[in-house]
Amino acid sequence: MPATRTEAVVLRDDGAIPNNPDLPLIVQRGALAGETDMATAFERLFERNGWGGGWRASIYTHHHYHSTAHEALGIAAGHATVQFGGEPGVVLEVRAGDVVVIPAGVGHKNLGASGDFLVVGAYPRGQQPDMNTGRAEERARALENIRRVPLPAMDPVHGPDGPLVREWGRR
Numbered sequence: 246m247p248a249t250r251t252e253a254v255v256l257r258d259d260g261a262i263p264n265n266p267d268l269p270l271i272v273q274r275g276a277l278a279g280e281t282d283m284a285t286a287f288e289r290l291f292e293r294n295g296w297g298g299g300w301r302a303s304i305y306t307h308h309h310y311h312s313t314a315h316e317a318l319g320i321a322a323g324h325a326t327v328q329f330g331g332e333p334g335v336v337l338e339v340r341a342g343d344v345v346v347i348p349a350g351v352g353h354k355n356l357g358a359s360g361d362f363l364v365v366g367a368y369p370r371g372q373q374p375d376m377n378t379g380r381a382e383e384r385a386r387a388l389e390n391i392r393r394v395p396l397p398a399m400d401p402v403h404g405p406d407g408p409l410v411r412e413w414g415r416r
Contacts, residue, residue: 250274251408254335261379262310262331262352263388270329271346271409276402277319278342287319287344287365296367296401298374303362304355308332308379312390314372316347317401319365325358331379344402346409350391352379369397 252272256264280286288299296317304318308331324340331352339345347353368374372394377383396414400407 249276249402249408251412253408253412254329254337256330256334256351259331259333261381262308262334263312263350263384263391264310264330264334264352265348265350265391268315268348268413270348270351271412272337272339273344273346273402273408275342276344283319283341284321284363284365287321288367291317291319291365291367291401294399294401294404294407295370295397296399297370298372299365299367301363301365303358303364304353306355308352308354310350310352310377310379310387311347311374312349312377312383312387313394314368314374315349315394315397316374317367318345318347319367319401320344321363321365323359323362325362326356328352328354328356346401348413349394350387367401369395 253269255269320339320343322341328336399405400409
């Protein structure tokens with residue numbers, strides 16, 4: 246496993262996108278490198294660390310969030326500019342080999358990507374994502390759901406001793 250640089254970003258409720266009051270977004274730069282089939286490597290890595298329900302696609306080009314699950318995104322190919330946290334949130338560049346772990350409630354939106362951009366997504370075992378876009382009628386239910394989502398047992402990349410477990414476990 247290559248050495249990774251980890252970033253933790255706390256995102257506050259913007260009135261439409263609740264984000265997560267307790268858990269930061271975690272970005273692990275260069276989590277995978279040198280793989281000829283990075284998508285399959287991410288799927289196997291996530292599954293080995295208790296993250297399943299995987300899919301291969303891109304990131305939606307509209308603000309959305311999940312109130313019933315945390316989400317891991319393994320960037321399997323290409324690069325993109327992604328906004329996290331709604332309109333006042335942060336804009337980050339992600340590229341092949343990076344992993345972003347999005348806590349329940351944190352908004353995300355693809356602002357632009359390379360033609361070969363591919364993401365492998367996964368959720369902690371037992372969690373199923375819903376889809377929310379920041380509409381007022383979603384808010385009360387979403388806030389209650391976010392409070393009830395359990396912490397994952399393992400970091401999707403580094404297992405029980407990974408940066409996710411250390412960072413989220415402190416909260």
